[in-house]
Amino acid sequence: xxxxxxxxxxxxxxxxxxxxxxxxxxxxxxxxxxxxxxxxxxxxxxxxxxxxxxxxxxxxxxxxxxxxxxxxxxxxxxxxxxxxxxxxxxxxxxxxxxxxxxxxxxxxxxxxxxxxxxxxxxxxxxxxxxxxxxxxxxxxxxxxxxxxxxxxxxxxxxxxxxxxxxxxxxxxxxxxxxxxxxxxxxxxxxxxxxxxxxxxxxxxxxxxxxxxxxxxxxxxxxxxxxxxxxxxxxxxxxxxxxxxxxxxxxxxxxxxxxxxxxxxxxxxxxxxxxxxxxxxxxxxxxxxxxxxxxxxxxxxxxxxxxxxxxxxxxxxxxxxxxxxxxxxxxxxxxxxxx
Amino acid sequence: xxxxxxxxxxxxxxxxxxxxxxxxxxxxxxxxxxxxxxxxxxxxxxxxxxxxxxxxxxxxxxxxxxxxxxxxxxxxxxxxxxxxxxxxxxxxxxxxxxxxxxxxxxxxxxxxxxxxxxxxxxxxxxxxxxxxxxxxxxxxxxxxxxxxxxxxxxxxxxxxxxxxxxxxxxxxxxxxxxxxxxxxxxxxxxxxxxxxxxxxxxxxxxxxxxxxxxxxxxxxxxxxxxxxxxxxxxxxxxxxxxxxxxxxxxxxx
Numbered sequence: 001x002x003x004x005x006x007x008x009x010x011x012x013x014x015x016x017x018x019x020x021x022x023x024x025x026x027x028x029x030x031x032x033x034x035x036x037x038x039x040x041x042x043x044x045x046x047x048x049x050x051x052x053x054x055x056x057x058x059x060x061x062x063x064x065x066x067x068x069x070x071x072x073x074x075x076x077x078x079x080x081x082x083x084x085x086x087x088x089x090x091x092x093x094x095x096x097x098x099x100x101x102x103x104x105x106x107x108x109x110x111x112x113x114x115x116x117x118x119x120x121x122x123x124x125x126x127x128x129x130x131x132x133x134x135x136x137x138x139x140x141x142x143x144x145x146x147x148x149x150x151x152x153x154x155x156x157x158x159x160x161x162x163x164x165x166x167x168x169x170x171x172x173x174x175x176x177x178x179x180x181x182x183x184x185x186x187x188x189x190x191x192x193x194x195x196x197x198x199x200x201x202x203x204x205x206x207x208x209x210x211x212x213x214x215x216x217x218x219x220x221x222x223x224x225x226x227x228x229x230x231x232x233x234x235x236x237x238x239x240x241x242x243x244x245x246x247x248x249x250x251x252x253x254x255x256x257x258x259x260x261x262x263x264x265x266x267x268x269x270x271x272x273x274x275x276x277x278x279x280x281x282x283x284x285x286x287x288x289x290x291x292x293x294x295x296x297x298x299x300x301x302x303x304x305x306x307x308x309x310x311x312x313x314x315x316x317x318x319x320x321x322x323x324x325x326x327x328x329x330x331x332x333x334x335x336x337x338x
Numbered sequence: 339x340x341x342x343x344x345x346x347x348x349x350x351x352x353x354x355x356x357x358x359x360x361x362x363x364x365x366x367x368x369x370x371x372x373x374x375x376x377x378x379x380x381x382x383x384x385x386x387x388x389x390x391x392x393x394x395x396x397x398x399x400x401x402x403x404x405x406x407x408x409x410x411x412x413x414x415x416x417x418x419x420x421x422x423x424x425x426x427x428x429x430x431x432x433x434x435x436x437x438x439x440x441x442x443x444x445x446x447x448x449x450x451x452x453x454x455x456x457x458x459x460x461x462x463x464x465x466x467x468x469x470x471x472x473x474x475x476x477x478x479x480x481x482x483x484x485x486x487x488x489x490x491x492x493x494x495x496x497x498x499x500x501x502x503x504x505x506x507x508x509x510x511x512x513x514x515x516x517x518x519x520x521x522x523x524x525x526x527x528x529x530x531x532x533x534x535x536x537x538x539x540x541x542x543x544x545x546x547x548x549x550x551x552x553x554x555x556x557x558x559x560x561x562x563x564x565x566x567x568x569x570x571x572x573x574x575x576x577x578x579x580x581x582x583x584x585x586x587x588x589x590x591x
Contacts, residue, residue, distance in 0.1 A: 057428050
């Protein structure tokens with residue numbers, strides 16, 4: 001195989017129209033070798049379309065995609081050699097056996113027979129399919145089918161692996177297996193996965209790309225995203241004492257620290273207060289030291305991280321809001337204001 | 339073309355595993371057997387002008403109408419419905435290789451089924467008391483016709499399958515196209531309007547394209563290159579349209 005460059009996927013100003021509908025609008029990103037990128041977005045955001053364009057299955061309306069330095073549009077066959085792809089819902093021919101299917105796919109991917117025989121054993125082992133190697137694909141459980149799809153994608157050891165919703169419809173136990181499998185590819189292959197399941201993406205991906213109606217609305221590592229979207233950290237304190245006098249005390253601890261809200265007080269006099277700050281570091285110790293000196297009794301303190309879910313909701317809502325003033329630019333029906 | 343053998347063997351395997359293949363085969367051999375027995379019955383009652391093989395091949399259209407759709411309707415329609423076309427085409431293969439692989443597999447099977455009717459002629463040879471009157475010429479010519487016309491018929495079936503995601507639609511579409519090809523062309527040639535002076539060249543062209551005449555020529559030992567060119571170019575055209583059809587349907591997906 002030819003030399004694999006450091007940047008394996010380069011997408012610039014990618015655009016795809018289905019008639020009047022714009023599915024992907026001016027998308028640009030790149031993926032480094034060995035990186036796992038998560039593609040997040042609501043239904044119809046253009047995730048699957050983007051992936052299909054990357055694989056060379058669909059042509060783009062404009063823009064360019066380069067896989068391992070080769071343009072997909074003009075050298076589709078060469079770029080397909082570098083890609084392992086698992087489409088949405090993982091279609092498999094129902095009448096073949098697992099090992100037969102992998103053999104057929106390996107031959108299509110131009111693997112030499114001797115290498116392929118050894119490699120099939122390897123991926124079956126890797127995907128925990130050894131016991132099922134002679135079973136018919138149509139009779140496999142959903143989890144096993146999904147693993148066959150992943151085994152097929154990594155079969156030829158491609159530089160780029162693209163998986164469209166690899167964990168859809170799996171039970172939590174199987175999700176963990178699939179997630180570990182994807183994580184085991186880190187460092188060797190570039191992986192793009194799309195998902196609705198946010199903890200999933202958070203656990204496996206180095207970088208997350210949130211797209212909505214074909215545009216990137218946020219990108220970065222999960223931690224960066226939290227900071228970018230919310231820009232503040234919050235602490236939840238369970239304390240007893242005069243909550244009304246709390247606010248003036250806080251700037252002494254950290255200038256940007258504010259009381260966001262004071263929740264209901266329990267019968268024992270303890271109230272839950274939420275404090276927010278723009279300070280990126282951890283203020284836990286300072287708060288714990290400062291509050292008792294002012295006569296407060298503190299029962300618990302927690303630094304609350306906005307989950308990726310909050311980030312996702314905030315990011316997609318933000319992009320909807322941004323679109324609302326200009327409904328003519330987008331052909332889709334205007335979405336209700338969130 | 340390096341994936342062509344892989345796809346071909348995969349397709350042959352798929353045909354061997356599919357029940358519709360066996361339904362087509364059983365139906366075909368049953369019907370052809372009855373036809374052949376009927377012909378022999380006719381010959382045993384009264385002397386006939388042409389050899390039995392010539393009459394047998396005159397009825398080529400009957401199995402073509404039901405067998406070609408059954409053999410080809412699955413090829414693309416099923417893959418598209420299952421979504422496996424996407425995995426197939428994202429492997430480093432070209433659409434041309436896929437279309438040719440599916441076409442060749444269906445064609446080989448079509449020829450295999452026709453080849454099995456050789457048994458009828460063998461049985462006749464075995465039990466006929468006087469084999470001097472059983473001329474092998476029409477048999478050779480007849481099978482040659484089947485082999486050459488089969489290219490076009492199978493290509494038309496593949497084309498129909500490439501145009502839809504529904505097997506039933508593909509089957510009916512290929513039946514209709516074959517009907518137009520076999521029945522429609524000779525019907526047009528027979529129209530009264532065609533006898534008009536100005537339409538003579540059109541009528542001449544339609545008469546040349548009459549597939550029924552081609553069988554007669556082949557079984558009588560006349561192999562006309564014009565007819566061969568018609569079938570070969572026709573099948574190439576249908577295959578090119580199939581390749582375009584598969585690619586165009588992806589654009590709209």
